[in-house]
Amino acid sequence: MKNSETRRLQKSMKKAAFLVTLLAFMLPSARTSAQQTEPDHYVDVRVIPQTETIKPGENLDLAIEYTIYPEWHLYWKNPGDSGIPIKNTWTLPEGFEIEEIRWPLPEKILVEPLANYGYKDTVILLQNLKAPETLPEGPIDLEATVDMLVCKDVCIPETAQLRLTLNTGIGEPADNTAIIEKAAAHIPQPLSGTTTFTEENNRLITRFKPETPEKLKNVQLETAEFFPAEWGVINHFPKPEQAFETDGTLVISQERSDTDIAELEVLEGLLTWTDSQGTYTGYAITAKPGQNGTSSVPVAGPADTSPVSPETENAGPAKVQKHKPELTSFSMALLFAFLGGLILNLMPCVFPVISMKALSLAKLSGKEKAEARAHGLAYTAGVIASFIVVGMLLVFLKTAGSAVGWGFQLQNPVVVAGLAYVLFLVGLNLMGFFEIRTNLGNIGSSLADKHSMAGSFFTGVLATVVATPCMAPFMAAALGYALVQNAGVALSIFIALGFGLAFPYLLLCYIPAAQKWLPRPGAWMKTFKQFLAFPMFAFSIWLVSILAQQSGPEGVFMTLLGMLFLAMAVWLTHFRKPLCNCGILARTPLLVCLLLPVMSLYAVAEIPPAGNSYASSESFGESYSPVKLALALESKNPVFVEMTAAWCITCKVNHRLAINIESTRKTFKDNNIEYLIGDWTNYDKEITAYLEEFGRSGVPVYIFYGAPDESGKRPDPVLLPQILTPGIIHAAVNK
Structure with missing residues (x-):
């Protein structure tokens, strides 16, 4: 027994010894981890000379390297809306001089609603040291005090002391030329050409005209920004407006701040952008005052299309000009709009909707003529009302200075996702999974007859919505004419376009003989109605594929998730009795399933543009x-x-x-x-x-x-x- 207890005791002691040893090894690691989590400073600074010797009258580059703690940042010479730039204060022997800091390209750091300019990870600032013609004997000591503000969620001022000794005469001097050259490569070079600035309607307008267009060939326009070197010139957070003129001049419009731009004799800063390969780069800029009224970027909204100045007209073969319009007659524009609307009925985006109406008309063919005509008028009213709304939006946006055109709403991912939802629901309706009811519980009375009229009206609206991705012959010339005319003329042309789209169905409704072309009602109609759901599903899938280019995979996921909940909502409508006897809570699952697609649309709206280009995906061109x-x-x-x-x-x-x-x-x-x-x-x-x-x-x-x-x-x-x-x-x- 004693031997057994002794063995157990020995085993326990061995386990305890192992745990104590393991703990002893872990403690230094834990201390190290704690130190990494809570450092006593967030920036390590050192000075690296090009070489450790200097001769009388020579220049010597010094690299001051700042290693910044992850997720923290330092500031450029113009810190932006907040912050303090890095400051190096040197103590030099008599006769020595040191030049100003040569700053590498900073990045824009957004901390909504503020924007700053600065550096993360590691940055090297260069300064040039000039020696006097006579040097003291022996080693030469240089000292610097580095003051900086390092920020993340909070900002902490830090100070570092640097010391450098040259001409020690001990050993072979180090050669750090490669480090200096690498740092110099990150310093923006001047943009050769002409850069001017003006103030227009409380905005800073900067025009960058390079000597050759190749200088700015790879600029991705939406990424181009101007960082003024002087504080207080612009408000840094608002997104700038950018435009290219056809002679290669880049124009950037930014919201100005407190500085009186009219008093500036020169404006220095940086032109930055990201190229098509994703490389962030830029030029150093020295701009001079220009003449007002020459900018192609308005104070708000897109590029102006007014005739360019004579200087730009003579800039080269790519001058901006208004080409002679195809239509100069209002009557011809109306005719072209009507013909374009007629042809829209044959386009793949509209044809399934027209087939739906023809199917409903076949059901009415044996009924009174008045009812068929009423449906035709309701459908026509829906089409024309929708075209009037689209036309009014276009005219309003054009009047407000926006450069928009036919199909502009499909440039918005939320509209694309919403339209995909609508067509998905229409498809489910055609398949017979649910019917649209006009009464809500016990509220109101039966609106069966009115519902069929409303159905015709909203089918007209749907026909207009699905027509927007299509551009039929004659339409382009008519719409181009409309959008440069006054509101009354423009809306007349949109009405003519809508009337052309509605005309074939209206004709069938008003001419009984034409209804003989339609097949007789029968059991086939239910099958054909279900078949029409598949073009709707196909159209919905196609719209989701567009979202992949507009909002990326995240936008596609959120839209498909919304469709899932819409399908679940349709499924829940099949329960004639509530899922539980719990009052208003019985409807909660249905309400949630209807609310979640709306939340998905909101999520799509918040997703930044994907940056995928349909054009760039083509191997040809x-x-x-x-x-x-x-x-x-x-x-x-x-x-x-x-x-x-x-x-x-x-x-x-x-x-x-x-x-x-x-x-x-x-x-x-x-x-x-x-x-x-x-x-x-x-x-x-x-x-x-x-x-x-x-x-x-x-x-x-x-x-x-x-x-x-x-x-x-x-x-x-x-x-x-x-x-x-x-x-x-x-x-x-x-x-």
Whole structure:
């Protein structure tokens, strides 16, 4: 027994010894972890000389390296809305001089509602030390006090003391030239060209005109910003407005702050942007006062399309100009709008809706003529009312200074997701999964007859909504004419367009003989009605694919999640009795399932743009920008410009059947044609301005610029038809 107890005691002691040993090893690690979590300072600073020796009269670069704790940051010389810039105060021997800091490119740090400029992780500031003509004998001591404000959620002032000894005469001096050169590569170089600034309507307008357009060729316009070196010139948080002119001039409009811009004789700062490869870069800027009234960026909203100044007119072959409109007559515009509306009925986006109405009319064919006509008028009223609303929105936005066009609402991811929901529900309704009721519990009375009229009206609304991704022949010229006229003329053209869309169905309702073309009612109608659900589902899927480019995978996920809850809400309506006898709580699951899709739309609205480009996804062609067009037109090659959008069905059909095919590719290659694709899936003011140059308010638009003749003059650009064929392209090229 004693031996057994002794063995147990020995085992227990061994376990205790092991645990004590393990704890002893863990304690230093725990202390280290605690020190890493709660450091006594957040920036380590050291000075690195190019070399450790200096001769009389020489210059020596010093690199001051700041290693910043993760998620904390230091500040640039203009810290932005808050903060204090880094300050190095040197104590030097007599006769020595040190130049100002050479600052590398900072990043914009957003802490809503503030914006700052600064550095994270590691940054090296360069300063140049100049020695006098006579040096003291022996080692030379340099000292510096570094004052800085390091911030995360809170800001902490820190001070570091630096000491550097040169000419020690001990050992071989180190050569840190590689470190200096690497740091110098991050210092922005001056932009060669002309930069001017003006104040217009309480905004700072800065115009950057490089010597050659190649300097700014790879600028992604929405990322371009100007960081003034002087504090108080602009309000830093509001997003700037940017625009490119066709001579390569970049214009940035920013909300000004307290500084009186009129008193500035020079304005220094940085022009920064992210290029198409995702590289963040920039130029150092020295701007001089310019003349007011020359900016192509308005105080709010997109680019102005007014005629450019004479200086810009003579800037090169890519000058901005308004091309002669196809329509100059109001009566012709009305006719074109009516014809365009008629043709819309044959477009794939509208045809399923028209089939739905034809199906309902077949049910009425044996009833009174008055009822059929009433349905026709209700449908027509829905179409025309919807076109009036769209027209009024367009006219209002144009009057307010926005550059918008046909289909503008589909540039908003929330509208795209909402339309996908509507078409998904229409599909479920056609499949017979649920019926739209007009009474809410015991409230109100039966509205069965009124409901059928309301159904016709809202089918007209739906036809208009699904028509927006399509652009029929004649429509483009009519809408282009409408959007440069007064409100009354513009709305008249939209009414004519709506009347054209509604006319075939209205004709069937008013001419009994025409109803003989419709098949007789029968059991087939239920099957055909269910079949029509599949085009609705297909349209809904296509809209979700557009969201993938507008809002990325997160937007797609939130939209599909909303559809899931809509389907669940439809399922819950099949229960004739409440799921429980708990009063108003019995309806809670249904209300939640209806509320969650709305919350999904809100989530989609909060997702930042994905930055995916339909145009850049094409292996054939290059993404459009005004600068790329200017460069292409400076060459001796023909140029073909395609303006398209992922939500434009006409665009995608044309591209697949007429452009992105072997024969057209060969034509472009054989004729050295430079091919540019402009993507209007998301709002782009530069593309909108380009469309307006040719009297267009929507896509598709195809422009061919012929090669210059022997004198160097290009023929006038050719606007190709909206319904494109390979033959049309080949004829334009070989003309």
